Amino acid sequence: MLLPFHQIDAFSDKPFAGNPAVVYRLEHWLEDGLMQQIAAEHNLAETAFVVKEGIAWRIRWFTPTTEVPLCGHATLASAHALFECHGEPGERIDFDYVDGTLSVGREGDRLVLDFPCVQPTPIATPRGLAEILGQVPVAVLDAPQLLVVLESAAAVRACQPDLRALAQLPWSAVIVTAKGETVDFVSRNFAPAVGIDEDPVTGSAHCILTPYWVQQLGKAELSAYQGGARGGFLWCRLNGERVAIAGQARVVSSGQLYL
Known part of the structure; x- marks a missing residue:
């Protein structure tokens, strides 16, 4: 089985800066243990997996050691990969995750995450x-x-x-x-x-x-x-x-x- 992936430097307009993340656009979910092994193999802060479910994309994020409930830079990277590498149409992508829905929109040469506010x-x-x-x-x-x-x-x-x-x-x-x-x-x-x-x-x-x-x-x-x-x-x-x-x-x- 071959699984295509893209590595994105998020929060940067040049390579070797920002925060790197690997993005997999899957046709269906892999077993959790396999996704964790893949993330460990890449050994970056985050590896994101996205699957189209209905009109939205479902997203999950893994560090080399664990799945995490929320990740910003890998969400930005996922949107960039879908727009630029997979030709996703439109100006906004909605991502469903464990706690609800996140969106990423385009504003000029920037991508904009819409995330929940957390008041410390x-x-x-x-x-x-x-x-x-x-x-x-x-x-x-x-x-x-x-x-x-x-x-x-x-x-x-x-x-x-x-x-x-x-x-x-x-x-x-x-x-x-x-x-x-x-x-x-x-x-x-x-x-x-x-x-x-x-x-x-x-x-x-x-x-x-x-x-x-x-x-x-x-x-x-x-x-x-x-x-x-x-x-x-x-x-x-x-x-x-x-x-x-x-x-x-x-x-x-x-x-x-x-x-």
Whole structure:
């Protein structure tokens, strides 16, 4: 059996930047264990599988070690693959997933994710967090991913956490963020608990980051940059209980998996 795939650099307009994801457009679902093995074989932060069900596409996302409930950059990559590699017509693609429906629309040379807003809640700094991060938090907020505000963009760039200790915290990932220098805000995302030491650009993290920085900066539309050595740009807009997250994407390779 041959399975075609495309590798997309999401949140970038050039290769070798942004966040890479592999996308499989399947005619029918494979066994869960096989999809997990395929994701492990590619060994990227995310491998996405999409299947047409009725008028919408069903989407699932796998890290090298586990299936995850939501992934932004692999959704952007999936839409780009369907539009550019498979000739999907129209200006919007709807993706059904475990918690509802996501949409990706085209706005010029950008794709725009429509994701649910996640409002983080301030909490006391967890014991030992400063030592784990090697940086002193200015504020800490609770969400499915822990949001840690640092004093500056330079502190975000300098952050070198103890990944083994970070994986023991009761959150799927830890986002460090600060006000930006040339963009509105910057961030990095560490998720060793799900097999990703650092995710270069995390669309779903901006469901949390956007409402926080909208409140802090008093702006409804924000520019953002995420990443350490490799990263990408995003444009975020708060729409009530939804977040619009825009970015570019680029196909970097295509091939076939032999099973």
